[in-house]
Amino acid sequence: xxxxxxxxxxxxxxxxxxxxxxxxxxxxxxxxxxxxxxxxxxxxxxxxxxxxxxxxxxxxxxxxxxxxxxxxxxxxxxxxxxxxxxxxxxxxxxxxxxxxxxxxxxxxxxxxxxxxxxxxxxxxxxxxxxxxxxxxxxxxxxxxxxxxxxxxxxxxxxxxxxxxxxxxxxxxxxxxxxxxxxxxxxxxxxxxxxxxxxxxxxxxxxxxxxxxxxxxxxxxxxxxxxxxxxxxxxxxxxxxxxxxxxxxxxxxxxxxxxxxxxxxxxxxxxxxxxxxxxxxxxxxxxxxxxxxxxxxxxxxx
Numbered sequence: 001x002x003x004x005x006x007x008x009x010x011x012x013x014x015x016x017x018x019x020x021x022x023x024x025x026x027x028x029x030x031x032x033x034x035x036x037x038x039x040x041x042x043x044x045x046x047x048x049x050x051x052x053x054x055x056x057x058x059x060x061x062x063x064x065x066x067x068x069x070x071x072x073x074x075x076x077x078x079x080x081x082x083x084x085x086x087x088x089x090x091x092x093x094x095x096x097x098x099x100x101x102x103x104x105x106x107x108x109x110x111x112x113x114x115x116x117x118x119x120x121x122x123x124x125x126x127x128x129x130x131x132x133x134x135x136x137x138x139x140x141x142x143x144x145x146x147x148x149x150x151x152x153x154x155x156x157x158x159x160x161x162x163x164x165x166x167x168x169x170x171x172x173x174x175x176x177x178x179x180x181x182x183x184x185x186x187x188x189x190x191x192x193x194x195x196x197x198x199x200x201x202x203x204x205x206x207x208x209x210x211x212x213x214x215x216x217x218x219x220x221x222x223x224x225x226x227x228x229x230x231x232x233x234x235x236x237x238x239x240x241x242x243x244x245x246x247x248x249x250x251x252x253x254x255x256x257x258x259x260x261x262x263x264x265x266x267x268x269x270x271x272x273x274x275x276x277x278x279x280x281x282x283x284x285x286x287x288x289x290x291x292x293x294x295x296x297x298x299x300x301x
Contacts, residue, residue, distance in 0.1 A: 030121065034114075037098065041110050048146055057206045061144035064213055065137035072133070079129050087124025094120055108148045115141045136216070143209050152201070159199040159237070166241035167194070167248065174245070176252045185244070189252045192244065200240030203272050208232040211279055224286045231282055232275075239275045243267050 049058040069076070094116035101110030118138055123131045131138075147155070160183045168180040171187075179186040183194040211232035215225035246267065 034117070038114050041107075041114065044107065045111060045144075045146075049144075052146065054152075054202045054205065055146045057209045058144040058146070060213075061141060061209065065140050068137040068140075068216070069134060076130065076133055079133060080127075082127030082129060083125055084123050084127050087120045087122070090120030090123055091117060092120075108145065111145045112142075115145070140212065143212070156196050156199040156201050159201055159204070159240075160194050160196065162237060163198065163200055163241045163244055164194045166238070167192075167244035170241070170245050171248050174249060176248055178248070185248065187248055187252055192248060192251070194244060198240070198244065200236055203240060203268070203275060204233060204236035206272065207236045207275050207279070210276065214279065214283070218283060219287065221287075221290055224283065224290065227286060228279060228283055232279065235275050235278050235282075239271045239278070242274075243271045 045058070049055055094113045097109050097116065098113035101107065101113060115138070118141065119131065122134060122138070146152075164180055164183045164185060168178045168185055171178045171185075176187060185192040185194065208229060211228045212225070215228040219225055219228075
């Protein structure tokens with residue numbers, strides 16, 4: 001009597017492993033192609049992060065996105081693979097933006113295309129469920145792209161004027177008469193010019209990035225995360241105005257030379273440190289409010 005050999009069906013675990021191995025090979029090939037396409041763009045981007053203090057926070061953005069994905073690796077691996085053909089349209093769109101950026105010598109478009117390409121590749125090879133799970137680290141990558149000069153200049157001038165107005169309004173309350181002419185603050189001891197570097201845009205961008213990172217790591221409540229990111233804007237503006245006020249006080253009551261040089265450089269770091277402390281205290285207050293609100297609901301029930 002002939003005995004039939006049992007059929008060897010692949011187990012679910014081996015099938016899942018083979019799927020991930022296939023994705024791994026695709027990723028290796030894609031990394032090489034993407035590296036070839038974006039090598040010069042990434043190099044110029046890193047040089048700008050190094051040389052432009054307004055965007056020095058860019059180094060931390062991709063590192064934090066990688067950290068978030070690594071921390072959620074168990075949850076991501078548990079998701080089923082459902083490749084979506086719509087991802088091909090996103091990939092084609094991002095590559096067309098890259099071509100336009102290269103042809104028009106527009107760095108911003110070329111850099112943005114790299115982030116959009118990441119969206120498209122995740123959707124194409126992994127599926128919409130992976131895209132939803134990785135939305136935060138992917139969107140966070142946009143913060144590493146320097147703002148175009150035309151938009152950056154439109155932002156710095158209003159910030160210069162706002163910082164000048166706030167400082168000129170506070171100094172008389174502290175006994176220092178002022179005469180403001182645009183972004184020029186005339187004091188009895190010296191004249192302060194709120195230049196582009198003193199507009200506060202540098203601390204604003206860095207503090208907003210820090211607020212998003214801090215909110216993500218310390219709170220799971222969405223409104224607290226969003227609130228910290230939004231609060232970073234007025235905190236940075238007010239802190240920068242206080243820096244100008246302190247500079248005016250030093251010039252008036254101590255020595256005009258002391259308001260320049262080392263203090264001018266050190267005050268920038270000090271303002272950012274104070275802004276970070278305010279952000280920390282704001283988070284503690286919001287977290288306490290959330291706990292009290294939850295506790296009151298429990299008592300009401």
